[in-house]
Amino acid sequence: MSVDFNIVAQPRETVGKGASRRLRRAGEVPAIVYGGHQEPQMITLPHNELLKHLEHEAFYSHVLTLQVGDETSSVVLKDLQRHPAKPFIQHVDFLRVTQGEKLRMSVPLHFLNEESCVGVKAGGLVSRSLTEVEVSCLPQDLPEYIEIDMVAMEVGAILHLSELQLPAGVELAHAAGDEVVVAIQAPRGGADEESEGEDSAEA
Numbered sequence: 001m002s003v004d005f006n007i008v009a010q011p012r013e014t015v016g017k018g019a020s021r022r023l024r025r026a027g028e029v030p031a032i033v034y035g036g037h038q039e040p041q042m043i044t045l046p047h048n049e050l051l052k053h054l055e056h057e058a059f060y061s062h063v064l065t066l067q068v069g070d071e072t073s074s075v076v077l078k079d080l081q082r083h084p085a086k087p088f089i090q091h092v093d094f095l096r097v098t099q100g101e102k103l104r105m106s107v108p109l110h111f112l113n114e115e116s117c118v119g120v121k122a123g124g125l126v127s128r129s130l131t132e133v134e135v136s137c138l139p140q141d142l143p144e145y146i147e148i149d150m151v152a153m154e155v156g157a158i159l160h161l162s163e164l165q166l167p168a169g170v171e172l173a174h175a176a177g178d179e180v181v182v183a184i185q186a187p188r189g190g191a192d193e194e195s196e197g198e199d200s201a202e203a
Contacts, residue, residue: 003144005053005064007075009043020091029089033066033075036096043068050089054080058144061107063097073097074139076105097139104173107143108132111182113151119184124155129180133161134173141169148182158183 009031012023020030029047034040053059059077066075079093097103114126133146146164153159159181161172 003056003058003062005056005059005062007045007053007064007066008049009045009066009068011068012042012044015042024088024090029092031092031094033068033073033094033096036073036098038096041068045092047089050092054089057108061105061142061144063139063142064094066094076103076139076142099139102136102138103142104134104136105142106132106134108145109181110145110147112147112149117150117153117184119153119155119157122155123187124184125187126150127183127185129182130161133164133181135166135170136173137170141167143167143170146170150182150184153182153184155184155186 012019012030023030023044024047027047028044029050031043031045032040033043062076064075064077066073074097075094076097077092078095079091080089081091082088083090095103109131111126111128114120117126120126135143135146137143146166148159148164150159160178161181162178164172164181166172
């Protein structure tokens with residue numbers, strides 16, 4: 001993991017919609033941290049600092065360091081509520097990380113050599129069905145992303161979930177089903193359409 005994220009938060013005593021609105025007006029984001037065999041704790045963190053962290057893709061799939069007062073714990077981001085019309089974060093959920101216990105997290109997919117793969121060079125079109133996958137692993141094995149090298153994919157090739165090359169210690173969270181991740185579709189206006197056009201012209 002190449003990036004470290006440190007979040008400084010403050011405990012909060014007041015709860016409810018009115019209290020949350022006052023916090024947001026003051027530039028703070030109401031949040032909660034739970035799990036880790038401890039009681040949930042209500043906290044607040046600066047909105048501007050949170051926005052800076054959210055600019056990094058790794059923040060969403062990374063073990064974070066959360067400091068609340070004098071206590072420091074390892075957490076992951078589990079839920080993020082955004083304002084439906086404005087660029088504001090309304091609430092955040094963090095989950096405490098326990099060493100030795102597996103996490104279930106959504107991890108982004110990075111598609112490599114998409115433009116230079118065999119199928120695209122032959123005129124094929126890339127069709128992505130998934131942009132992230134949910135994985136299960138120990139905290140120290142959590143990847144920031146999973147790479148998919150498409151360089152050898154030909155027209156008509158399909159990559160399924162079961163064919164993903166996962167890092168050591170990482171497995172898919174859902175064993176059932178085998179969804180399509182990415183495929184190379186035949187180019188539009190292929191040979192069949194051309195032959196149909198010729199037949200129509202002759203008629």
